[in-house]
Amino acid sequence: MDRRDFLKGTAMTAATLAASRLAYGQDKAAGTPPAAAPAGQGVQWNKAPCRFCGTGCHVQVGVQNGKVVAIAGDQQAPVNKGLLCVKGYHVGLALYGSDRLTTPLLKKGDTHVPISWEEAIDIVARRVLKDPKGFGLYGSGQWTIPEGYAASKFVKGGLGSNQLDANARLCMASAVTGFLATYGVDEPAGCYDDLDACDVLIMWGNNPAEMHPVLFSRVIDRRSRGEKVTLIDIGTRKTRTSGFCDHSLRFKPNTDLAIACGIAHLLVENGTYDKAFVEANCAFRAPSEPAALEGKAITFEEYRELLEPYTPEKVEELSGVPAKDLRMLADLFGRRDVRITSLWCMGMNQHTRGTAINNLVHGLHLLSGHFGKPGDAPTSLTGQPSACGTVREVGTLAHALPGGRVVAKAEHRAQMEEIWNVPKGRLHDKPGYHTLEMWKRFSTPTEQGGDIHTIWVQVTNPAQTLPNTHKLVDPSRKLADKFLIVSDVYPSATARIADLILPSAMWVEKNGMVGNSERRTQQWFKMVKPPGQARDDAWQLIAVAHRLLELGFEGMKDKDGRFLFEVKGKDGKPVPLWDFAHYYDVNVDEHLFEEYRKTTRIKHKDLAPYQEYVKARGLRWPVVQQPDGSWRETRFRFAGFDDPYVKKGRDIQFYHSTTHDDRAQIWFSPYEPPPESPDAEFPFWLCTGRVIEHWHSGTMTMRIPQLQRAMPQAYVEMNRADARRLGVGNGDQVTVETRRGKLDLPVWIGGRGEPPEGSLFVPFFDERLLINWLTLDEHDPFSKQPDYKKCAARVRRRELVAEKQG
Numbered sequence: 001m002d003r004r005d006f007l008k009g010t011a012m013t014a015a016t017l018a019a020s021r022l023a024y025g026q027d028k029a030a031g032t033p034p035a036a037a038p039a040g041q042g043v044q045w046n047k048a049p050c051r052f053c054g055t056g057c058h059v060q061v062g063v064q065n066g067k068v069v070a071i072a073g074d075q076q077a078p079v080n081k082g083l084l085c086v087k088g089y090h091v092g093l094a095l096y097g098s099d100r101l102t103t104p105l106l107k108k109g110d111t112h113v114p115i116s117w118e119e120a121i122d123i124v125a126r127r128v129l130k131d132p133k134g135f136g137l138y139g140s141g142q143w144t145i146p147e148g149y150a151a152s153k154f155v156k157g158g159l160g161s162n163q164l165d166a167n168a169r170l171c172m173a174s175a176v177t178g179f180l181a182t183y184g185v186d187e188p189a190g191c192y193d194d195l196d197a198c199d200v201l202i203m204w205g206n207n208p209a210e211m212h213p214v215l216f217s218r219v220i221d222r223r224s225r226g227e228k229v230t231l232i233d234i235g236t237r238k239t240r241t242s243g244f245c246d247h248s249l250r251f252k253p254n255t256d257l258a259i260a261c262g263i264a265h266l267l268v269e270n271g272t273y274d275k276a277f278v279e280a281n282c283a284f285r286a287p288s289e290p291a292a293l294e295g296k297a298i299t300f301e302e303y304r305e306l307l308e309p310y311t312p313e314k315v316e317e318l319s320g321v322p323a324k325d326l327r328m329l330a331d332l333f334g335r336r337d338v339r340i341t342s343l344w345c346m347g348m349n350q351h352t353r354g355t356a357i358n359n360l361v362h363g364l365h366l367l368s369g370h371f372g373k374p375g376d377a378p379t380s381l382t383g384q385p386s387a388c389g390t391v392r393e394v395g396t397l398a399h400a401l402p403g404g405r406v407v408a409k410a411e412h413r414a415q416m417e418e419i420w421n422v423p424k425g426r427l428h429d430k431p432g433y434h435t436l437e438m439w440k441r442f443s444t445p446t447e448q449g450g451d452i453h454t455i456w457v458q459v460t461n462p463a464q465t466l467p468n469t470h471k472l473v474d475p476s477r478k479l480a481d482k483f484l485i486v487s488d489v490y491p492s493a494t495a496r497i498a499d500l501i502l503p504s505a506m507w508v509e510k511n512g513m514v515g516n517s518e519r520r521t522q523q524w525f526k527m528v529k530p531p532g533q534a535r536d537d538a539w540q541l542i543a544v545a546h547r548l549l550e551l552g553f554e555g556m557k558d559k560d561g562r563f564l565f566e567v568k569g570k571d572g573k574p575v576p577l578w579d580f581a582h583y584y585d586v587n588v589d590e591h592l593f594e595e596y597r598k599t600t601r602i603k604h605k606d607l608a609p610y611q612e613y614v615k616a617r618g619l620r621w622p623v624v625q626q627p628d629g630s631w632r633e634t635r636f637r638f639a640g641f642d643d644p645y646v647k648k649g650r651d652i653q654f655y656h657s658t659t660h661d662d663r664a665q666i667w668f669s670p671y672e673p674p675p676e677s678p679d680a681e682f683p684f685w686l687c688t689g690r691v692i693e694h695w696h697s698g699t700m701t702m703r704i705p706q707l708q709r710a711m712p713q714a715y716v717e718m719n720r721a722d723a724r725r726l727g728v729g730n731g732d733q734v735t736v737e738t739r740r741g742k743l744d745l746p747v748w749i750g751g752r753g754e755p756p757e758g759s760l761f762v763p764f765f766d767e768r769l770l771i772n773w774l775t776l777d778e779h780d781p782f783s784k785q786p787d788y789k790k791c792a793a794r795v796r797r798r799e800l801v802a803e804k805q806g
C-alpha cells in the first residue's frame with residue numbers, strides 16, 4: 001500500500017475523492033495544476049495551507065469567477081508532496097455552506113436581529129469600557145499568526161490586562177509545559193523528516209491514521225517501498241492506526257506514566273541507557289513540594305531509586321501491558337543501531353498528568369540517546385493549523401507574550417513595551433485566567449466572584465468544545481450582566497447562544513499565515529471575497545481598538561499619541577484600517593508579521609521576512625540569513641549538524657536549558673490514580689476524540705455534503721462483550737451518563753476502532769450530541785489542560801431508562 005492508496009483507503013473510498021472534484025464543478029480541462037500553478041482554462045491557481053489540521057499540507061486553490069472551484073494537492077509542498085486527506089480535498093467547500101453568517105446580529109429577546117458593523121463595533125468597545133479587566137478575549141489555534149499577534153497587542157499592550165487565552169489550552173498546553181520543563185523552550189526539536197528516517201515509530205495514545213493521515217502516509221509509503229519501519233501503538237483503544245502496527249499495546253487509562261517509568265527502570269537496571277549522552281547533555285529532576293513546573297534537582301542515584309518500584313511485573317499489574325511487551329520496548333530504546341521517533345497529540349496532552357507524561361516521554365529519548373539525529377526524536381503533533389504558530393509562538397495564552405516571553409518577567413514586559421512603543425508599566429505582570437477559569441468566572445454571578453463580564457470568542461466554538469459545559473458555559477446565559485460576543489463563519493453552537501454575532505471571513509477570503517507542528521511558518525493571500533458583510537477577524541480587533549480610541553481610551557494610543565495599530569501607506573500617511581473599505585489598501589498581515597518578527601530572536605525562534613514566505617511552501621524556524629543573503633530553515637533543533645545556534649564542534653547543545661548549563665532535564669514522575677475512576681455506580685471509562693471526516697467541532701466539515709454524508713452523526717463505540725451483556729446491537733440507542741449529565745447515542749460495535757471491555761468512545765464533532773456536557777473539567781495543575789480522555793460513565797439501553805422514568 002503506498003501513500004495514495006493509504007489515503008484513499010483510510011475511512012473513505014476513491015469515489016469520494018472523485019466526488020469532491022464533481023462537487024467543485026472541476027472539469028477535466030481544469031485538472032490538477034502544474035507545479036508552477038499558472039493560470040489556465042480561466043482558473044487562477046494559488047497556494048495556501050489546508051485550513052484544517054496541524055499537519056500543514058499545502059493545497060493549490062483554483063479560483064474562477066470569484067469562487068473557489070477546485071482544490072489540488074500542492075506538488076511543491078514538502079509536507080504533503082501533492083497529496084491530501086479527504087478533508088483537504090474538500091477544504092474549498094468549507095467556504096460555501098448555505099448558512100454562512102453575513103451580517104452582524106444582536107440578540108433582542110429570543111431572536112438575533114441584523115445591525116450595522118458600526119453599531120456592532122461600538123457595542124463591543126462599550127463592553128470593554130465597562131471594566132477592561134473583566135473583558136476576556138478567547139481565541140484559537142486557528143487564528144492566523146497576524147490575527148493572534150493583533151489580539152495579543154490589543155489585550156496586553158492596549159487594555160493592559162492579560163485576559164486572553166486560546167483554545168490550544170484544550171489540546172496542546174501540556175505539550176508546551178513538557179517542552180519547557182525539559183528543554184527550557186517550547187516546540188519540538190525534531191520535524192516530519194524524522195518519519196522518513198526512523199526505524200521505529202512509537203505512537204503514544206495517538207491515532208495519526210485518522211487525525212494526521214497525510215503525515216502517517218509518509219511511513220506507509222516507506223513500507224510500500226520495502227523499507228522496514230516498526231510501528232508501535234500504545235493506546236487505550238484499538239484504532240485505525242492499530243491496524244497498521246507491528247505491536248499494539250492496550251493500557252488502562254492514566255497508566256501511561258507507569259509504562260514510561262517501567263521502560264526507564266529497565267534501561268537503568270540493564271545498563272542499556274546511553275551513559276555518554278546523559279553525562280554530556282542531561283540532568284535529573286523530580287516533582288517538588290510545593291509543586292512547581294521546575295521541580296527539584298535529583299542525582300542519577302536518586303533517579304534510579306525512584307524508578308525501582310516500576311518493575312515490568314508491577315507495571316503490568318498497574319497498566320495491563322504485559323511485562324514482555326515492556327521489555328520489548330526497553331530493548332528497542334536500549335539499542336544504538338535503530339532510530340526511534342515518538343509521536344503524540346491529544347491522548348497524552350488531555351491528561352490530568354499531561355505535563356508529567358510529556359516529560360517522561362522526552363526523558364526516555366534523552367536517557368536512551370534517541371535524540372538529535374534524523375529519525376531519533378520525540379515530537380508532539382498539533383490538532384489545529386496554527387496551534388504552534390499563533391498560540392505558542394505569538395503568545396496568546398494568559399501567561400505569555402510574543403516570542404516565548406512571559407508576563408511575569410519584568411524584562412520581557414519591558415521588551416514588549418519597547419516594541420509596542422507603549423508607556424513603561426502598561427503591561428500587567430499577573431497572568432490572566434486560563435481557559436477553564438475564564439469561563440468559570442464568566443458563568444459565576446458577579447457578586448459571587450464572577451469577575452469576567454464579557455467574553456469575545458474568535459475562531460473557536462467553546463459551547464461545544466469546553467469540558468463540562470453545564471458548569472462552564474450554560475450558566476452565563478442566565479446571568480443578565482454577562483455578555484457573549486462570537487465572531488464566526490457559521491451559526492455554531494456558541495454563536496447561537498451569543499448576545500452579539502460577528503460574521504467573519506475565513507481562510508482564502510483573507511490574507512493569512514499559520515505555523516504547523518514542525519515549526520513551519522506558512523503564508524497565503526486573499527483569493528476570493530467573503531460573503532455579504534463578513535470581515536477579517538484582525539480587522540474586527542483593529543476596528544474595536546480604534547473605536548475605543550475614539551471613546552477616549554488612552555490604552556489604544558502608543559506613547560507618541562499614535563493609534564496602536566497605525567500603518568502608513570506609500571504616501572506616508574496613516575491608512576484608516578478601521579474603515580474596511582481601506583483595510584486592503586496595505587497588506588496588514590505583512591505589517592503585523594514584520595513587527596512580530598522583531599520579538600522572535602530571544603528564544604532563537606528567528607523568522608525570515610514576510611516576502612520569503614510568499615515564495616516558499618513554509619519555512620521551519622529558526623530561519624537564519626546566510627552570507628549570500630538567502631534564508632535557511634532549521635530541521636533539527638539543538639543538533640550541531642543543522643541548528644545554527646549550536647556552538648561549533650558540539651553535537652548537541654540545549655542552549656535554553658532551565659539549569660543554564662546546556663543540559664536537558666530527564667524527569668521522574670510517579671504514576672498516580674486518575675481523579676475519577678469507574679466504580680459500581682459508573683462502571684465504564686468514557687473517552688472522547690475525533691474522526692477523520694470531521695475537523696474538531698464540525699462547524700466547517702458538517703457543511704461539506706460529502707463529509708457530512710460520510711459521517712453524519714456521533715455515536716458511542718463499545719466493546720462487543722459489553723454490548724452483548726447490555727443486549728444492544730449496532731444502531732441501538734443507549735443512554736450514556738456521567739456525574740455531569742447524560743446523552744442518548746446510537747451504538748457502534750466493531751467500527752473504526754474498538755474500545756476494550758469496560759470502555760466507551762464518543763467523538764465530539766456533532767453539535768446535536770454534545771458529549772462535553774458529560775466530560776470532566778479536572779485538569780493538569782501546570783498546563784491547566786482538561787482531561788477529555790477518561791471519566792466514569794454508565795450506559796443503559798434507552799428504552800430501559802424510559803421505562804424507569806415513566
Ligand code: SF4
Binds near residue numbers: 080087088211215
Ligand atoms: S492531513 Fe490535515 S492539513 Fe493535510 S489535508 Fe488532511 S486535514 Fe488538511
